[in-house]
Amino acid sequence: MKAWGNLPGDDPERDRAEMEAAIEAAGIDLxxxxxxxxxxxxxxxxxxxxxxxxxxxPGQPPxxxxxxxxxxxxxxxxxxxxxxxxxxxxxxxxxxxxxxFRSLVEVTRVFADPEPILDEVELIILAVPDxxxxxxxxxxxxxxxxxxxxxxxxxxxxxxxxxxxxxTQIGAFHPLVAFADxxxxxxxxxxxxxxxxxxxxxxxxxxxxxxxxxxxxxxLAPGSKAAYHAAAVLAAGGVIALLDAIAELGRVAGLDExxxxxIYGPLIEGTLDNARALGIRAALTxxxxxxxxxxxxxxxxxxxxxxPGVLDLYVAAARRELQLAELRGALAPxxxxxxxxxxxxxxxxxxxxxx
Ligand SMILES: NC(=O)c1ccc[n+]([C@@H]2O[C@H](COP(=O)([O-])OP(=O)(O)OC[C@H]3O[C@@H](n4cnc5c(N)ncnc54)[C@H](OP(=O)(O)O)[C@@H]3O)[C@@H](O)[C@H]2O)c1
Numbered sequence: 453m454k455a456w457g458n459l460p461g462d463d464p465e466r467d468r469a470e471m472e473a474a475i476e477a478a479g480i481d482l483x484x485x486x487x488x489x490x491x492x493x494x495x496x497x498x499x500x501x502x503x504x505x506x507x508x509x510p511g512q513p514p515x516x517x518x519x520x521x522x523x524x525x526x527x528x529x530x531x532x533x534x535x536x537x538x539x540x541x542x543x544x545x546x547x548x549x550x551x552x553f554r555s556l557v558e559v560t561r562v563f564a565d566p567e568p569i570l571d572e573v574e575l576i577i578l579a580v581p582d583x584x585x586x587x588x589x590x591x592x593x594x595x596x597x598x599x600x601x602x603x604x605x606x607x608x609x610x611x612x613x614x615x616x617x618x619x620t621q622i623g624a625f626h627p628l629v630a631f632a633d634x635x636x637x638x639x640x641x642x643x644x645x646x647x648x649x650x651x652x653x654x655x656x657x658x659x660x661x662x663x664x665x666x667x668x669x670x671x672l673a674p675g676s677k678a679a680y681h682a683a684a685v686l687a688a689g690g691v692i693a694l695l696d697a698i699a700e701l702g703r704v705a706g707l708d709e710x711x712x713x714x715i716y717g718p719l720i721e722g723t724l725d726n727a728r729a730l731g732i733r734a735a736l737t738x739x740x741x742x743x744x745x746x747x748x749x750x751x752x753x754x755x756x757x758x759x760p761g762v763l764d765l766y767v768a769a770a771r772r773e774l775q776l777a778e779l780r781g782a783l784a785p786x787x788x789x790x791x792x793x794x795x796x797x798x799x800x801x802x803x804x805x806x807x
Contacts, residue, residue, distance in 0.1 A: 609650060
């Protein structure tokens, strides 16, 4: 049977401890830091002062904090720790993710909110969703001597500018890896490309960090990040969309998905080998290089009849192929024009679904 405890008032020490615990659990700060300032232990300091107490030793990696214990934050935490770049602090609002991070990474400090991390580290890594990076940076303010980076492939480093103060740096560190599973991602970082942004000093440190985890750093030209990321999306998701269209046409020919991959896979690999050996333009083959209008028409009729959902993709690829064939000098502009007319007509014609 549950024993009754003391009544309130019987033990003032215990009552006070319980009240303080309840206040802390409710997230209420009874001694808030004035706006623009922050505190170390009992001492309150202005917001723009440098942090002499969080300097790493010369030649040593910076003191690192990660905001976001999701797919990328956790895998980077594991990879960096194994590479001898320890993670001092992590922030995640989710208790389960915090625990998972702690179970995988030997981390000194674990927070629910990102703000306290800024009091304790030199390098802040924001590994949060793209849409969160800007608003989160706008809610944080760095101290002199600190650097902040994000891991987004789509955003430039400038999105972090609102967090800057005198003597701070911003950058980006985008691994070209699909972070589906932590351990597989850590392995995949070996040999992966990491796009880095930042001024010379920060970029050099980020390049060291990339090399430490076995990756190859590349520095992108300012303003080129979105195009670089779009290419990555075409190389991954775009190729999958193409494979899906190939499998749909394979089904028309009686092949299941495995059959299509078995038959067309080697053709794709051979084409990639040719492009690597000869260059992309020289590797182009097929009816578009020959001006073979009859073959093109038969393809378009088959697509309209049996796989109308593939028509757009085929026409888009064919237009790009015609452009390449012309540039290569393989196709006369007149033949290219005829094929373009056939392609445009196929998109306008109502498709004929299979009865
Ligand atoms: N996934 C990939 O394959 C991949 C590859 C390269 C780059 N990236 C980039 O890496 C970044 C992170 O992606 P991810 O896949 O790791 O995302 P994720 O698995 O969804 O993890 C995102 C983390 O951010 C935290 N978070 C979300 N909203 C927040 C907010 N308002 N304030 C503070 N923290 C917040 C999350 O929540 P909790 O606080 O609740 O823990 C979580 O820990 C993105 O910019 C992405 O584009 C991803």
